[in-house]
Amino acid sequence: MHRSRTVSLLALVVLFVAGGSAAGETIESAEWTQWRGPDRANRSPDTGLLKDWNAQPPKLVYDVNGVGEGYAGVAVAGGKVYTTGGIDGGQGAIALDAATGKILWKRQLIDFSPRHGNYSGSRCTPSIDGDRLYVIASSGLIACLNIEDGKILWSKDFVREWSGQMMSGWGFSESPLVDGEWVLCTPGGPQAMLVALNKLTGEEIWRAKSELKGGAGKEGAAYSSIVVSNGGGVKQYVQLVGRGLIGVRASDGKYLWGYAEIANRTASIPTPLVSGDFVFTSTGYGTGAALLKLVPEGEGIACQEQYFLNADQLQNHHGGMVLVDGYVYCGHRHNQGFPICVELATGKTMWGGETSGPGSGSAAITYADGHLVFRYQNGEVALIEATPAEYRLKGSFRPVHVGEKACWAHPVVIGGKLYLRDQDHLMCYDLRESPAE
Numbered sequence: 001m002h003r004s005r006t007v008s009l010l011a012l013v014v015l016f017v018a019g020g021s022a023a024g025e026t027i028e029s030a031e032w033t034q035w036r037g038p039d040r041a042n043r044s045p046d047t048g049l050l051k052d053w054n055a056q057p058p059k060l061v062y063d064v065n066g067v068g069e070g071y072a073g074v075a076v077a078g079g080k081v082y083t084t085g086g087i088d089g090g091q092g093a094i095a096l097d098a099a100t101g102k103i104l105w106k107r108q109l110i111d112f113s114p115r116h117g118n119y120s121g122s123r124c125t126p127s128i129d130g131d132r133l134y135v136i137a138s139s140g141l142i143a144c145l146n147i148e149d150g151k152i153l154w155s156k157d158f159v160r161e162w163s164g165q166m167m168s169g170w171g172f173s174e175s176p177l178v179d180g181e182w183v184l185c186t187p188g189g190p191q192a193m194l195v196a197l198n199k200l201t202g203e204e205i206w207r208a209k210s211e212l213k214g215g216a217g218k219e220g221a222a223y224s225s226i227v228v229s230n231g232g233g234v235k236q237y238v239q240l241v242g243r244g245l246i247g248v249r250a251s252d253g254k255y256l257w258g259y260a261e262i263a264n265r266t267a268s269i270p271t272p273l274v275s276g277d278f279v280f281t282s283t284g285y286g287t288g289a290a291l292l293k294l295v296p297e298g299e300g301i302a303c304q305e306q307y308f309l310n311a312d313q314l315q316n317h318h319g320g321m322v323l324v325d326g327y328v329y330c331g332h333r334h335n336q337g338f339p340i341c342v343e344l345a346t347g348k349t350m351w352g353g354e355t356s357g358p359g360s361g362s363a364a365i366t367y368a369d370g371h372l373v374f375r376y377q378n379g380e381v382a383l384i385e386a387t388p389a390e391y392r393l394k395g396s397f398r399p400v401h402v403g404e405k406a407c408w409a410h411p412v413v414i415g416g417k418l419y420l421r422d423q424d425h426l427m428c429y430d431l432r433e434s435p436a437e
Contacts, residue, residue, distance in 0.1 A: 031077040032414040035125040035175030040227050042322045044368035044413040049431045053383045053395025058429035064101035065424045070122030071408040074419050077128045084122035091137050107150030109137045123173035138171030154202035162192035165220040167242030173223040188221025208253035217243040217263025231277040231294025232301040256301040269318040284317030284334040307347040319364040324386045337363025350388040358396040368413040375411040401425045
């Protein structure tokens with residue numbers, strides 16, 4: 001069933017202009033400083049990239065090992081690449097030279113002891129802010145590191161500090177958000193679902209309690225990461241948690257609204273999409289997708305469901321979604337990555353959702369220069385034109401290294417390069433139309 005409500009003309013204008021690339025950056029100066037890049041929108045500012053991989057496939061720059069077991073993505077800034085992975089029987093952060101892949105330093109954050117648990121496989125993409133790096137280990141340790149040598153400047157433990165918990169047992173998977181003078185994270189505790197910390201000292205600014213109850217979900221944090229919205233005229237942090245989607249006021253952590261219909265009992269994963277007053281959300285495990293509008297209500301904010309798409313219409317298991325010019329692109333179906341394009345304003349499927357494309361399993365995606373990069377669970381990487389007109393596959397390739405475990409790390413395109421993490425390996429491919437020799 002597709003439950004539809006009217007969206008105002010003004011809202012449509014906002015929706016269709018959303019999704020443009022960041023302006024004012026050259027391909028040389030562009031940086032990817034956090035999970036899903038600028039504004040957490042998963043859109044690269046790069047231009048001048050290859051637009052037909054059949055005619056000219058991406059050229060391998062390097063394939064290095066030593067980044068440790070993990071599914072984490074990468075952050076890129078200042079000529080360096082940062083990620084998290086398994087280190088010396090534990091988990092930590094790693095820095096590499098972006099040009100050569102040479103490992104510059106490693107810093108262990110936790111060991112796999114009874115206190116920390118054995119959450120093998122890192123999930124956190126580091127956040128870069130000036131001379132500091134912010135990371136979250138699977139045990140729930142958040143740490144601030146010196147970006148030059150990885151020295152730990154401060155750390156906090158989700159469980160010890162805030163009685164943190166996950167909705168299910170795969171370990172904390174969040175990438176922290178740096179916003180102004182604060183760093184935000186999601187311990188998932190009964191009195192501290194979200195917390196804001198002083199980014200320089202780790203001192204608590206506020207803690208936010210979730211008031212969302214009921215539905216199919218569970219208590220605790222989920223597997224998503226926080227995004228910023230100014231919906232309804234109020235700056236707020238939007239996060240997908242165990243019970244569903246919530247918004248808390250940025251100034252003081254006051255709970256504003258919640259939406260339980262998008263939750264499931266296993267793992268709620270995709271980072272929501274924000275566009276003006278609207279939030280688009282989806283989860284797998286037979287759940288679906290929804291568009292919400294945030295509107296003023298008294299002294300707070302209310303969310304109004306504009307439509308709900310059942311699981312057979314759209315469910316993004318994991319791998320994420322991207323909004324470009326008013327259209328949502330992602331992999332559809334649970335544990336599958338069938339390419340699909342959906343009109344954000346109406347929920348109408350423009351194309352796709354019925355076939356897998358060149359790869360199999362869930363697909364992690366990103367957007368760059370008019371195209372989508374689909375990285376399938378079986379390792380295949382595909383280029384698809386980002387157009388609502390029709391499905392246009394522009395080629396695919398199998399990376400030089402594909403391990404035995406699922407390829408879940410999200411691809412990153414920045415500085416004319418495509419970065420692909422596969423457990424202990426980090427591969428870099430040149431995507432420029434005229435690669436330098």
